[in-house]
Amino acid sequence: MEQRFGLIIVAAGRGTRMGTRESKQFLMLEDKPVIVHTLERFEAMPECAAIALVTAPQDHARCAAWIAEYGLQKVTDVVAGGAERQHSVYAGLQAIQQRGLDYVLIHDGVRPFVERDKVIACFDAARQYGAAVLAVPVKDTIKQVNGDGVITATPDRRSLWAIQTPQAFRLSDVIRAHEHAQEQQVLGTDDAMLVERMGQLVHVVEGDYTNVKLTTPDDLDLALWNLSKRKS
Structure with missing residues (x-):
C-alpha cells in the first residue's frame, strides 16, 4: 500500500495586516471561506490520510459546520x-x-493555492531525507540593514529562498524537535528551524510563486484573480 501522510492545517492566528475584523482564514473568497479552499486542496489528494485542523476554541463550531x-x-x-x-x-x-x-505535513491555512505535484514532491523528499520544505528563489535583491537604517550587507541572491508551506517531516523527528524547543524555551520562526536546531538537514523543494500566503488586502485581490484564471 502506498504510504500516506497526515496533515496539520494551522488556522488559529489573528493576523492584523489584513485590516479586517474577521480573521483572514475565515474571510470569504468568492463563494466560500479561505480555509475551506485550503482544506479542499488536500481533501482531493489520495496521499493525504488525515487532517488535523488547528483553530482558536471560539472558532470550532463554525469550522465543524463547514466540514460537514x-x-x-x-x-x-x-x-x-x-x-x-x-x-x-x-x-x-x-x-x-x-x-x-x-x-x-504542516501547512498554513491561508495558502489555498498550493499545487498537488508540489505537495507530493515535498512529501517524497521528506520520505527520502527526513525533512523537506517548499520554497521559491528570491527574485529581489536583499539588503541587510542595521538599527539605524543603514545597509550593512548584500547577501548573494542565488543562496536566498523564500520558505513556503507545506513543510514535511518524519513525524517522530518533528515531535522531538518541538519538545526540545519547549524544554529550551525556544520559539522558532517555522517548524523547519526547530528541526534544524536538532542537527537534521532540511531539503528544499522548489515550489510555485502562486502558493501565496494571504496576508494583506492586495493578496486577496491576487487570490480572486488566481481563481478566475483557473476557471478560464
Whole structure:
C-alpha cells in the first residue's frame, strides 16, 4: 500500500495586516471561506490520510459546520490552538500521532493555492531525507540593514529562498524537535528551524510563486484573480 501522510492545517492566528475584523482564514473568497479552499486542496489528494485542523476554541463550531457542509471527510480532528503558532502546531502533532502515520505535513491555512505535484514532491523528499520544505528563489535583491537604517550587507541572491508551506517531516523527528524547543524555551520562526536546531538537514523543494500566503488586502485581490484564471 502506498504510504500516506497526515496533515496539520494551522488556522488559529489573528493576523492584523489584513485590516479586517474577521480573521483572514475565515474571510470569504468568492463563494466560500479561505480555509475551506485550503482544506479542499488536500481533501482531493489520495496521499493525504488525515487532517488535523488547528483553530482558536471560539472558532470550532463554525469550522465543524463547514466540514460537514463541504463534505471534508479527511478532517479527523479540530484542535484548539495555543498562544503561539508553535504551540498550535504541537497540538496538531499530538492529534496526528494518534492516526498511526509516519510522516506529517504542516501547512498554513491561508495558502489555498498550493499545487498537488508540489505537495507530493515535498512529501517524497521528506520520505527520502527526513525533512523537506517548499520554497521559491528570491527574485529581489536583499539588503541587510542595521538599527539605524543603514545597509550593512548584500547577501548573494542565488543562496536566498523564500520558505513556503507545506513543510514535511518524519513525524517522530518533528515531535522531538518541538519538545526540545519547549524544554529550551525556544520559539522558532517555522517548524523547519526547530528541526534544524536538532542537527537534521532540511531539503528544499522548489515550489510555485502562486502558493501565496494571504496576508494583506492586495493578496486577496491576487487570490480572486488566481481563481478566475483557473476557471478560464
